[in-house]
Amino acid sequence: MAHKLLGQNFLPHDVVAKVTGEAKYAEDFRAEGMVFARLLSSPYPHARVKSIDISEAMKIPGVVGVLLPEDVKNPDAPDIPLLTMEPGFVGAAIMLVAAEDETIAQDAIEKVRIDYEPLPFHVDPLASLHPDAPDARTDGNVGAAGVKFQTLKWTKEDFANAGKRMPEGKAAQEWAYGDIDATFAKCKLVLDESFVHASNSHHSMEPRTAMAYWQNGKCILHVSSQSQSFITPALAGMIGIPPSDLVVVAEYCGGGFGSKGGAYPLQALPALLSKKINRPVMMRISRAEEYYNGSARLGFQGQVKLGFAEDGKLLAADLYVIQENGACQSFFDFRNAADGLSILYQPEAMRWRGMPVYANSPIRSAQRGPGYNQISHIMEPLLDKAARELKIDRLSMRLKNVGGRQAAFGSRRATVSSSYLKEALEKGAAQFGWQERMARNGQRKGSKITAVAIGQAYHPAGFSGFDGLMRILPTGKVHIHTGVGNLGTFSHSSTSRIAAEVLKLNWDDVIIERGDTRRHLPWNIGQFGSNTNFTMARTNFVAATDALTKLKEIAAKRFGGSPEQYDIDGKRVYRKGSPGTGMSYGEAAQRAIQLGGKYDGHELPKDINPMTQASATAIAGTGLVGVAKDNLPMLGAPAAFAAAFIEIELDLETGKHVILDYLGVADCGKVIHPAGLETQIKSGAVQGFGVAALERIVYDPQNGLPASVGFYQAKPPTYGDSALRFRTSAVDLPDPSSPLGTKGIGEPLLGCAGAALLCALSEATGGHVFNRTPVVPDMILNQLAGRPQAHSVLQVNCQ
Amino acid sequence: MSDLSVDAEAEARRVSRREFIKRVIASGAVASSASFVMGGLSSCSSRPGAVAGSVERLISLNVNGQVRRVDVLPQETLAMTLRYKLGLTGTKLGCDRAECGACTVMIEGTTYYSCSTLTHSVRNRKLITVEGLRGPNGELHPVQQAFVDELGPQCGFCTPGQVVAAVALLQKNPKPTREEARHAMSGNTTIT
Numbered sequence: 001m002a003h004k005l006l007g008q009n010f011l012p013h014d015v016v017a018k019v020t021g022e023a024k025y026a027e028d029f030r031a032e033g034m035v036f037a038r039l040l041s042s043p044y045p046h047a048r049v050k051s052i053d054i055s056e057a058m059k060i061p062g063v064v065g066v067l068l069p070e071d072v073k074n075p076d077a078p079d080i081p082l083l084t085m086e087p088g089f090v091g092a093a094i095m096l097v098a099a100e101d102e103t104i105a106q107d108a109i110e111k112v113r114i115d116y117e118p119l120p121f122h123v124d125p126l127a128s129l130h131p132d133a134p135d136a137r138t139d140g141n142v143g144a145a146g147v148k149f150q151t152l153k154w155t156k157e158d159f160a161n162a163g164k165r166m167p168e169g170k171a172a173q174e175w176a177y178g179d180i181d182a183t184f185a186k187c188k189l190v191l192d193e194s195f196v197h198a199s200n201s202h203h204s205m206e207p208r209t210a211m212a213y214w215q216n217g218k219c220i221l222h223v224s225s226q227s228q229s230f231i232t233p234a235l236a237g238m239i240g241i242p243p244s245d246l247v248v249v250a251e252y253c254g255g256g257f258g259s260k261g262g263a264y265p266l267q268a269l270p271a272l273l274s275k276k277i278n279r280p281v282m283m284r285i286s287r288a289e290e291y292y293n294g295s296a297r298l299g300f301q302g303q304v305k306l307g308f309a310e311d312g313k314l315l316a317a318d319l320y321v322i323q324e325n326g327a328c329q330s331f332f333d334f335r336n337a338a339d340g341l342s343i344l345y346q347p348e349a350m351r352w353r354g355m356p357v358y359a360n361s362p363i364r365s366a367q368r369g370p371g372y373n374q375i376s377h378i379m380e381p382l383l384d385k386a387a388r389e390l391k392i393d394r395l396s397m398r399l400k401n402v403g404g405r406q407a408a409f410g411s412r413r414a415t416v417s418s419s420y421l422k423e424a425l426e427k428g429a430a431q432f433g434w435q436e437r438m439a440r441n442g443q444r445k446g447s448k449i450t451a452v453a454i455g456q457a458y459h460p461a462g463f464s465g466f467d468g469l470m471r472i473l474p475t476g477k478v479h480i481h482t483g484v485g486n487l488g489t490f491s492h493s494s495t496s497r498i499a500a501e502v503l504k505l506n507w508d509d510v511i512i513e514r515g516d517t518r519r520h521l522p523w524n525i526g527q528f529g530s531n532t533n534f535t536m537a538r539t540n541f542v543a544a545t546d547a548l549t550k551l552k553e554i555a556a557k558r559f560g561g562s563p564e565q566y567d568i569d570g571k572r573v574y575r576k577g578s579p580g581t582g583m584s585y586g587e588a589a590q591r592a593i594q595l596g597g598k599y600d601g602h603e604l605p606k607d608i609n610p611m612t613q614a615s616a617t618a619i620a621g622t623g624l625v626g627v628a629k630d631n632l633p634m635l636g637a638p639a640a641f642a643a644a645f646i647e648i649e650l651d652l653e654t655g656k657h658v659i660l661d662y663l664g665v666a667d668c669g670k671v672i673h674p675a676g677l678e679t680q681i682k683s684g685a686v687q688g689f690g691v692a693a694l695e696r697i698v699y700d701p702q703n704g705l706p707a708s709v710g711f712y713q714a715k716p717p718t719y720g721d722s723a724l725r726f727r728t729s730a731v732d733l734p735d736p737s738s739p740l741g742t743k744g745i746g747e748p749l750l751g752c753a754g755a756a757l758l759c760a761l762s763e764a765t766g767g768h769v770f771n772r773t774p775v776v777p778d779m780i781l782n783q784l785a786g787r788p789q790a791h792s793v794l795q796v797n798c799q
Numbered sequence: 800m801s802d803l804s805v806d807a808e809a810e811a812r813r814v815s816r817r818e819f820i821k822r823v824i825a826s827g828a829v830a831s832s833a834s835f836v837m838g839g840l841s842s843c844s845s846r847p848g849a850v851a852g853s854v855e856r857l858i859s860l861n862v863n864g865q866v867r868r869v870d871v872l873p874q875e876t877l878a879m880t881l882r883y884k885l886g887l888t889g890t891k892l893g894c895d896r897a898e899c900g901a902c903t904v905m906i907e908g909t910t911y912y913s914c915s916t917l918t919h920s921v922r923n924r925k926l927i928t929v930e931g932l933r934g935p936n937g938e939l940h941p942v943q944q945a946f947v948d949e950l951g952p953q954c955g956f957c958t959p960g961q962v963v964a965a966v967a968l969l970q971k972n973p974k975p976t977r978e979e980a981r982h983a984m985s986g987n988t989t990i991t
Contacts, residue, residue: 011947019928019962021889028888203990205893205901205956251960254891254956255990287894488953683953686989711898716990719981746815766904 042087091292128373178349187307206254229483251515336371344666373751457751464535468543471699547626686751863931
């Protein structure tokens with residue numbers, strides 16, 4: 001079927017405001033009588049707050065009030081507390097002070113006297129598993145979603161017997177399939193490697209500043225969020241009000257990368273303080289505070305044993321991942337890593353073991369490709385190592401291991417809805433000229449050596465079960481309501497184009513309602529997890545299909561016959577074969593209002609979410625309402641893949657690399673918005689370059705103090721780290737579970753690039769695999785000079 | 800952290816050396832996050848002159864071709880004046896310490912980090928913010944139009960600074976090489 005909008009570029013409605021400065025982010029709003037709040041945060045990595053004395057602080061003129069731990073209802077441990085009496089990391093929020101201006105608030109904070117009892121701490125998850133080592137928390141050391149919060153230490157023997165491998169004690173969670181020992185026994189080549197993947201800040205450009213005030217019993221909250229509808233119930237819960245009393249305004253979001261995917265405490269705190277002091281509260285968050293509370297990727301320490309057949313096929317894999325949770329509940333990267341390995345390389349037999357360990361380091365949360373990208377960064381250089389040892393071309397090695405269209409993965413051997421990774425590799429190899437380019441691989445020019453490499457990555461690409469909501473007005477304009485956030489992928493618009501496509505609309509006739517819960521948003525999942533172009537393609541499809549059905553029914557009621565005898569085009573519904581017998585969408589909307597009931601939203605489907613119900617009810621009677629829950633069939637797990645091809649030049653005297661050429665190839669199903677995809681492929685790649693070779697979190701292990709609380713210390717990439725030549729491509733084949741074939745793509749675009757760069761750095765250093773991110777120049781120089789590295793093999797937070 | 804110097808000696812006598820160093824380092828971490836502090840909203844401030852040297856003075860600023868009169872504290876940064884007193888919130892604060900470039904403005908045609916420029920130091924100099932780039936009839940500046948055409952902005956938070964930096968570059972060097980452009984834009988971090 002030919003599409004009118006799918007695959008076409010368009011001008012997203014919010015772009016101009018972004019280049020003129022008119023786009024308003026949370027810190028750009030003001031309210032009458034607004035005061036400023038500052039956080040008092042822990043100077044200790046782990047301590048008990050024995051007492052808080054605010055008496056001197058309250059004497060300072062201009063201080064308006066405080067918010068103390070006793071004023072908030074914290075979630076059950078180990079979830080992130082709003083305010084805490086047992087801070088678990090430097091920077092943990094203990095209390096807030098509000099004052100007429102920030103200087104006064106900060107002056108007051110200096111006058112607060114807190115009696116701390118320092119507690120034992122650690123910033124090395126593996127070392128903390130030793131029975132004599134301190135734990136990060138007093139109530140348990142291990143836990144994650146799907147893993148009981150518990151105390152689980154290893155034995156001294158586990159450590160003593162490890163030899164050069166990572167110690168491997170009892171795992172908190174594990175799975176296996178196939179006969180792992182028998183399969184290893186038949187392998188031609190076995191690699192057994194310890195690895196570290198560093199943690200790194202999310203580095204959202206917009207700090208998580210928030211501003212709140214109360215009006216007529218409702219809380220109006222300006223926040224930085226990756227969505228509007230999805231966070232509302234949980235955020236209302238933190239504030240202690242029903243979701244209907246919370247107005248979330250988040251029309252723009254200055255980056256989140258997973259760290260603003262759900263509701264978080266720093267959004268709720270100004271709302272609670274505002275309620276207490278009855279003044280609007282702006283709480284600005286500094287960049288340093290972002291490094292503490294803005295969250296970071298979960299770091300890994302691990303061991304992976306890989307068995308290959310002579311032809312390069314990965315037969316057996318044994319993966320053990322210790323993940324650094326930070327001090328509070330975080331994410332399950334350690335489990336995702338296992339799925340990532342199994343889906344990308346399809347081992348016949350595999351065992352996975354995992355330990356999610358708390359540490360006295362910043363809050364962690366899902367970061368672009370949580371677990372999946374870490375495992376690509378670890379595995380891809382090892383795949384190359386096996387290829388070199390088996391004397392197999394690195395592209396052939398990947399094609400040998402790539403899964404089929406319905407690749408199975410994980411312990412349950414679930415299958416994907418579609419995989420076109422093989423096509424992505426082949427298309428990329430042709431466009432990049434892999435075979436010809438190999439001639440340049442290893443060429444020396446003075447102190448510089450050229451290397452080419454490939455990287456691959458995977459991430460799940462969608463969900464089902466959310467709701468779509470739209471309406472056709474008597475004016476003929478079509479309003480599409482969406483809770484998709486505004487991270488700059490423009491998928492709030494591109495997924496709305498699915499609805500426009502179903503109704504054969506001109507894009508000019510569409511108005512997108514978004515960014516503010518007062519715009520009556522449906523229950524949509526957040527803009528994270530590479531899901532939007534699948535999940536909300538489906539919700540908009542079902543809502544538009546509902547509207548289409550109603551258009552035809554209304555026409556049949558007016559002109560006779562059955563709805564099936566009617567068709568649409570040119571914003572008209574008409575009888576097939578008799579285009580004159582019909583009416584415009586505007587007239588149909590007018591008739592929908594007259595008919596009432598389900599046609600104008602007064603009667604709603606029973607299975608939609610209460611949020612959608614409330615929103616649909618609010619717009620009932622204004623036009624023809626299309627509303628439905630996505631109950632479309634799922635033909636497997638939605639999956640996104642990406643392949644990357646890279647050429648670099650490494651200076652062997654300085655250890656510094658330059659990326660000469662980069663090609664990213666996306667398997668995102670059918671491409672909705674080519675220009676948006678291009679920017680995603682490029683920006684994901686730059687972020688991958690950073691994770692692979694620059695970004696880190698550094699902690700002083702003796703005192704538990706952070707040494708990376710600024711951009712210059714934590715090193716996100718800049719223009720100078722980007723590729724000199726940058727190309728993008730897509731397979732552009734449809735996913736069968738998605739009505740128009742689209743699926744998500746955001747995260748693997750980072751992982752494939754990071755992996756490709758790491759592989760290239762290995763290639764340029766004579767095939768040495770560092771088994772670590774980031775690979776920084778001093779590591780390269782140490783390796784080339786035959787010197788030991790400054791870190792031990794499994795040391796973390798140290799780069 | 801004036802308390803620190805006053806108490807340091809007494810503190811050192813009370814606690815072990817290691818403990819003392821720990822506290823100093825910890826205090827340093829807190830102090831660095833405290834550098835975020837601003838002068839405040841003049842309309843909200845209830846304590847003019849309460850602290851020595853913190854008196855606001857009425858000055859003239861030439862912003863986007865207009866002379867604006869504004870009360871400014873001695874320690875006030877240009878970013879805070881623009882954002883909180885002149886309503887020019889297009890200038891963003893991403894780090895507030897001269898690292899990210901989201902606050903980039905032009906002063907006499909040269910880019911500056913407004914987060915690290917004292918407002919008093921730019922009296923009567925010509926300031927251009929992102930809001931001042933549109934043409935006389937509201938048309939986008941060619942650089943803004945190019946950002947739109949190329950779908951340059953993603954999250955958009957760094958975009959105003961990027962646009963201003965690009966305009967400043969092209970005013971001085973209308974045909975930069977790739978290397979010159981990379982260098983000129985390297986003070987503007989983008990993470991999208």
